[in-house]
Amino acid sequence: MTHRISRRHFNLFSASVAATTATSALRLRAADPNSRVGLAIVGVNGRGMSHVEGFAANQQVEIRAIVDIDSDVGEKKASLIASKTGKRPVVYTDMRKAFDSKDIDIVSCATPNHWHALCGIWAMQAGKDIYLEKPISHNIFEGRTLVEACKKYGRLLQTGTQTRSSPAAIEAMQYIHDGKIGDVKFARGLCYKRRPAIGQLGDYSVPESVDFDLWSGPASFTNPKVTRPKFHYDWHWQRHYGNGDLGNQGPHQTDVARWGLQLNRHPVNVVSYGGRVGYQAEKKDPSYVDAGDTANTEVSIYDYGDKCIVFETRGLEDRPDTDPELAKLYGAKPGNKIGVVFYGSEGYLVQYTYIHFAAFDKSFNQVKEFKIKGDELNAIHMGNFVDACNARDASRLTADAMTGHLSAAVSHLGNISYYLGESNRLTAADLSKALSGIKSLDDNEATLQRTLAHLKANGVDTNEAVLSLGPQLAFDPEKERFSDNDAANQLLTREYRKGYEVPDAKSL
Numbered sequence: 153m154t155h156r157i158s159r160r161h162f163n164l165f166s167a168s169v170a171a172t173t174a175t176s177a178l179r180l181r182a183a184d185p186n187s188r189v190g191l192a193i194v195g196v197n198g199r200g201m202s203h204v205e206g207f208a209a210n211q212q213v214e215i216r217a218i219v220d221i222d223s224d225v226g227e228k229k230a231s232l233i234a235s236k237t238g239k240r241p242v243v244y245t246d247m248r249k250a251f252d253s254k255d256i257d258i259v260s261c262a263t264p265n266h267w268h269a270l271c272g273i274w275a276m277q278a279g280k281d282i283y284l285e286k287p288i289s290h291n292i293f294e295g296r297t298l299v300e301a302c303k304k305y306g307r308l309l310q311t312g313t314q315t316r317s318s319p320a321a322i323e324a325m326q327y328i329h330d331g332k333i334g335d336v337k338f339a340r341g342l343c344y345k346r347r348p349a350i351g352q353l354g355d356y357s358v359p360e361s362v363d364f365d366l367w368s369g370p371a372s373f374t375n376p377k378v379t380r381p382k383f384h385y386d387w388h389w390q391r392h393y394g395n396g397d398l399g400n401q402g403p404h405q406t407d408v409a410r411w412g413l414q415l416n417r418h419p420v421n422v423v424s425y426g427g428r429v430g431y432q433a434e435k436k437d438p439s440y441v442d443a444g445d446t447a448n449t450e451v452s453i454y455d456y457g458d459k460c461i462v463f464e465t466r467g468l469e470d471r472p473d474t475d476p477e478l479a480k481l482y483g484a485k486p487g488n489k490i491g492v493v494f495y496g497s498e499g500y501l502v503q504y505t506y507i508h509f510a511a512f513d514k515s516f517n518q519v520k521e522f523k524i525k526g527d528e529l530n531a532i533h534m535g536n537f538v539d540a541c542n543a544r545d546a547s548r549l550t551a552d553a554m555t556g557h558l559s560a561a562v563s564h565l566g567n568i569s570y571y572l573g574e575s576n577r578l579t580a581a582d583l584s585k586a587l588s589g590i591k592s593l594d595d596n597e598a599t600l601q602r603t604l605a606h607l608k609a610n611g612v613d614t615n616e617a618v619l620s621l622g623p624q625l626a627f628d629p630e631k632e633r634f635s636d637n638d639a640a641n642q643l644l645t646r647e648y649r650k651g652y653e654v655p656d657a658k659s660l
């Protein structure tokens with residue numbers, strides 16, 4: 153069933169954006185073609201094509217340029233855009249040249265994570281507003297710089313967490329805030345998303361059509377060779393460029409979790425445990441070494457003092473028999489589970505997708521559903537960005553820079569704990585003992601046992617020390633620094649390559 157957005161929440165949207173039925177198309181207020189907003193899309197090999205579709209639906213926008221460091225990809229996508237819109241965009245390999253163009257007013261960015269912040273900063277320094285994919289940063293330092301850059305340059309930044317513009321999500325979050333499931337202090341984010349091994353670790357050539365110097369950008373240059381077989385996309389699972397699924401899918405769910413719990417601040421403590429496990433069993437080869445170095449199984453506990461978020465990452469096959477409680481909310485069928493569970497004193501509220509939520513009583517009976525039809529959410533969220541830019545009003549944005557920074561930081565903090573403890577592999581018994589002393593509103597032992605059961609079902613010998621426990625880290629939300637942990641503070645930023653430095657807020 154479809155629920156219309158209520159009048160009290162309608163002010164979050166431009167008056168020109170409407171979400172209707174599945175067969176109706178999104179149309180923004182018609183504008184003079186000669187005064188359309190000029191858009192450059194940076195990175196068009198994957199998620200960038202969703203940007204093409206979302207912005208192409210907006211009659212106020214004209215896609216005038218695309219940027220991609222893979223020249224073959226850039227030319228092919230430009231031809232595809234021409235067939236869809238009737239106009240072929242200019243193709244660049246260096247984003248700075250696109251930003252210098254007076255034909256460009258706004259930028260959208262769907263590059264690898266390590267480029268997000270610098271793309272946003274360079275765009276704002278060139279006088280452009282920026283739609284920036286999640287996570288908006290590769291580390292916490294970069295997120296803070298983006299927030300300050302918006303202030304200094306008077307530009308607008310929309311984070312690509314499109315759930316913030318979902319009428320179903322807005323209504324569901326208000327349902328929580330109105331106390332309809334009672335007192336809510338705890339939320340569990342889920343990324344049970346199948347991620348097969350990415351290939352044997354080794355030395356592989358860079359595709360001839362790729363400018364690897366530009367692709368590397370702020371990250372160190374690796375001579376030029378890569379250690380994964382598939383060049384595009386699989387960078388997500390190498391921490392030098394990506395942030396694993398905690399930083400890939402995670403910001404969508406931690407953003408919803410923060411929203412529902414009304415947490416507009418950083419946590420005060422974080423601890424993670426996990427590992428990159430199971431691929432030897434998957435390959436039936438005990439000597440197999442996967443090219444990825446981010447966790448495919450990870451549990452992160454975020455203590456906000458009075459509230460708590462736990463985020464679970466699973467990249468192996470999901471098994472229904474390992475999650476009896478969650479099966480009551482998500483169903484017992486195996487497969488991906490991506491969402492958030494809010495635990496209230498009077499019931500539960502569950503996110504299934506960006507446009508589908510449901511509320512349950514304490515007996516797991518569904519009492520209300522929040523759902524819209526259609527696949528127009530990208531266009532709605534991008535339309536919100538365009539309307540805010542045209543109005544020069546950042547308060548209209550549903551996912552501004554600070555929203556993006558706080559949600560990305562959740563992932564970064566969790567990964568920092570994991571990375572620091574990666575060599576600290578514990579047996580199940582020792583891990584259980586250690587978790588018993590960690591403050592959480594979750595049942596730490598129950599979550600651990602479900603995680604171990606999941607691994608065992610995927611052929612992992614849980615009698616051995618297969619999971620690592622990171623240190624529990626105290627974090628100062630105001631200073632954005634860890635207390636008395638120099639190693640953790642070093643991971644708040646990275647060493648930048650000359651010519652691609654991300655400046656600090658004072659150097660903008």
